[in-house]
Amino acid sequence: MSVLQSSGLLDLGDQQLEYRFAGPRPSEKPTLVLLHEGLGCVGLWGDLPDKLAAATGCGVFAYSRAGYGQSSTIALPRPLTYMHHEAQQVLPRALDAIGFQRGFLIGHSDGASIAVIYAGSVEDKRVEGITLIAPHFFVEQKGITEIAKAKAAYETGDLRTKLSRWHKNVDAAFLGWNGAWLDPEFRKWNIEEFLPAIQCPVLAMQGIDDQYGTDAQIKMVQAKCHAPVEVAMLPGVQHSPHREAPDLVVAKIAEFVARLT
Numbered sequence: 001m002s003v004l005q006s007s008g009l010l011d012l013g014d015q016q017l018e019y020r021f022a023g024p025r026p027s028e029k030p031t032l033v034l035l036h037e038g039l040g041c042v043g044l045w046g047d048l049p050d051k052l053a054a055a056t057g058c059g060v061f062a063y064s065r066a067g068y069g070q071s072s073t074i075a076l077p078r079p080l081t082y083m084h085h086e087a088q089q090v091l092p093r094a095l096d097a098i099g100f101q102r103g104f105l106i107g108h109s110d111g112a113s114i115a116v117i118y119a120g121s122v123e124d125k126r127v128e129g130i131t132l133i134a135p136h137f138f139v140e141q142k143g144i145t146e147i148a149k150a151k152a153a154y155e156t157g158d159l160r161t162k163l164s165r166w167h168k169n170v171d172a173a174f175l176g177w178n179g180a181w182l183d184p185e186f187r188k189w190n191i192e193e194f195l196p197a198i199q200c201p202v203l204a205m206q207g208i209d210d211q212y213g214t215d216a217q218i219k220m221v222q223a224k225c226h227a228p229v230e231v232a233m234l235p236g237v238q239h240s241p242h243r244e245a246p247d248l249v250v251a252k253i254a255e256f257v258a259r260l261t
Contacts, residue, residue: 007042009070010063012093018042018070019063019098023053026061030128030261031103032253033095034062035111037134037240038177041069043166048242048250052106055254058261061098065090067172078176080186083110087117095126102126104257108133108242109212110177113191120194129260131203131253134239136213137220138190139181143212147181154178195224202229203256205249207237230256 009016020042023029032052034045041064049060065086067074079085091114105127107115112135119130136143153159154174167173180186204221206213215233222229232252234241242249 010094010097012090012097015066015072015090017063017066017072017094018068019061020045020049022049022060022062023057024059026059026099026101026103029058030257031059031061031098031100032056032257033100033103033105034060035091035105035107035114036062036064036068037109037111038181039068039163039173040064040108040111041071041166041173043069046243048246051246051250052253055250056257058103058257061100063094067169067176068167069173070168073169073172074176076172076175077179077183080180080183080189082176082180083113083191084117087114088121091118092122092124095124100126102128104129104131104260106131106133106253107135109136109239113137116194116198117191119200120191120197127200129201129203129256130198131205131256132221133205133241133249134207134210134213135204135221136217137192137195138217139187140213140216142214144181144187146211147178151178151182192220192224195221196226198225198227201227201256201260203232203252204229205232205234205241205252207234207239207241207244209236209238212239 007020010019053060064071066072105115112132115130164170237244
């Protein structure tokens with residue numbers, strides 16, 4: 001089945017996923033698939049899909065995972081393996097549902113982890129490269145400290161109000177992510193085992209001032225990946241490079257895509 005509309009709900013049977021297309025459809029050109037962060041959704045990508053489509057000539061497909069944006073809600077708490085589930089059970093169906101033929105995965109934060117698990121466990125020759133923006137492969141205390149601060153901001157500050165603009169069930173979006181990461185058992189979470197099995201080139205980007213992770217994450221992908229890895233460390237940038245330095249991020253991705261296509 002091929003989705004023709006520029007936006008709507010993707011019907012996967014057990015869940016309806018909000019989506020947006022920019023640029024050519026999968027039958028016409030390669031597709032860049034955007035995988036959002038732990039509090040993200042289609043809307044929070046802003047105009048990045050349009051910028052990427054213009055810079056690359058590719059189509060860009062963004063969707064909100066269940067529990068986010070206008071997609072189906074979820075039951076809480078999320079299982080601590082929620083990123084594995086998204087990568088191995090949901091993403092393959094979403095790609096097939098849009099008629100994905102060839103292209104790239106571009107993941108930010110949790111979305112980068114999902115891209116790594118997919119590329120390292122699902123043999124999909126259609127994926128020609130993956131871009132990892134502020135990725136995490138293991139848990140660092142630095143990140144846990146920031147996630148605890150986010151919980152306080154959600155409970156006593158204005159974070160819940162801000163997020164409710166983007167998510168129809170804001171508690172599912174926030175608590176699903178925050179609750180999993182702050183679970184003591186989550187300290188054992190580690191996906192480095194998937195890195196050696198990735199067969200396509202990797203572009204890894206991280207802000208030098210990323211408040212959620214250190215450059216140990218980037219060093220991990222360089223050390224463990226057998227596929228070619230290109231690294232971009234971005235000065236003066238924190239955890240959301242595509243929002244803080246969008247032109248630079250778009251240029252890096254466009255160069256990466258152009259070389260491989």
